[in-house]
Amino acid sequence: MNEKYIPLIISLLWAVFTTGVLWHLGKVIFLIARSKQKDAIRKEKPIPIMFRLVLSFTPVLFPFVKRSEFRTIRSNTGKKLTSAGYDDTLQTEEFMALRILVPLVLGPSLVLLAAIFLSTGKINVSLTRQVALYAALFLWTLFYPTMWLNGVIAARHKSIIRALPFVMDLLTLSVEAGMDFMAAIRNIVERRPMDPIGEELNRVLFEIQLGKTRRESLRAMSNRINHGDIRSLVTALVQADELGVSLGAILRIQSDQIRMKRFMRAEKLANEAPVKLLFPLLACIFPAVVLILLGPMILQILQHGF
Numbered sequence: 001m002n003e004k005y006i007p008l009i010i011s012l013l014w015a016v017f018t019t020g021v022l023w024h025l026g027k028v029i030f031l032i033a034r035s036k037q038k039d040a041i042r043k044e045k046p047i048p049i050m051f052r053l054v055l056s057f058t059p060v061l062f063p064f065v066k067r068s069e070f071r072t073i074r075s076n077t078g079k080k081l082t083s084a085g086y087d088d089t090l091q092t093e094e095f096m097a098l099r100i101l102v103p104l105v106l107g108p109s110l111v112l113l114a115a116i117f118l119s120t121g122k123i124n125v126s127l128t129r130q131v132a133l134y135a136a137l138f139l140w141t142l143f144y145p146t147m148w149l150n151g152v153i154a155a156r157h158k159s160i161i162r163a164l165p166f167v168m169d170l171l172t173l174s175v176e177a178g179m180d181f182m183a184a185i186r187n188i189v190e191r192r193p194m195d196p197i198g199e200e201l202n203r204v205l206f207e208i209q210l211g212k213t214r215r216e217s218l219r220a221m222s223n224r225i226n227h228g229d230i231r232s233l234v235t236a237l238v239q240a241d242e243l244g245v246s247l248g249a250i251l252r253i254q255s256d257q258i259r260m261k262r263f264m265r266a267e268k269l270a271n272e273a274p275v276k277l278l279f280p281l282l283a284c285i286f287p288a289v290v291l292i293l294l295g296p297m298i299l300q301i302l303q304h305g306f
């Protein structure tokens with residue numbers, strides 16, 4: 001080998017080594033930041049006390065819930081946990097084990113406590129009603145994990161859809177003012193509290209820093225949230241990016257559509273309010289009005305006759 005190439009080879013090796021070290025340090029810093037973010041999310045998203053009581057016993061059921069027969073259930077549960085924003089807090093196997101342990105452990109415990117309380121004799125309850133109470137308590141523990149997860153998903157979707165019009169307005173104004181799309185998202189994340197939509201946008205930025213493209217990150221966000229409005233918005237943004245259409249115009253159109261949908265939902269809720277108030281009026285207020293108006297007359301008739 002010619003000696004004049006040795007310094008060049010050493011320089012190239014040193015450049016490769018330095019690049020690898022810097023890449024590794026950057027990845028470590030990212031993982032540390034991600035770990036801190038995960039700890040913060042755990043503190044902000046506490047799991048119910050019923051789950052905490054049996055959470056330490058879930059690894060016992062991991063070999064059972066990881067069987068190939070439960071592959072579909074495991075996939076659907078993972079998607080629901082991701083939609084609920086608890087994929088960093090609860091593993092899929094942990095939640096599947098909780099669905100088994102809560103009714104098997106806490107169900108009999110609640111039934112036993114109810115039986116002890118009823119055996120004191122403070123409340124006289126027939127045997128049939130006692131059995132119905134025990135069955136209701138066990139069924140409640142059986143369906144509680146699923147009901148809790150569905151409730152968290154519904155609340156998270158509601159929060160995202162409620163905040164989406166304001167985020168879209170800021171994003172549209174920033175892009176139309178000449179700011180880059182990702183810089184506009186970063187600006188919104190820095191100024192917003194860490195609510196569900198802020199968490200998702202922050203996650204998009206993290207994934208892009210890891211090397212994902214903007215399209216892949218937006219599609220991943222759409223799959224995580226799993227809501228129709230977010231899916232249509234992401235589809236429009238991805239198509240605009242692929243076709244080279246101006247993002248400002250697309251964002252303006254999507255912002256107007258999202259705000260119109262919000263007004264339509266508000267009108268729908270306003271139209272449903274009278275129907276929802278009908279039963280409380282008939283069951284609670286109307287009998288009281290009848291008693292106040294006709295009560296004295298009925299008492300007089302009963303005492304003195306016609």
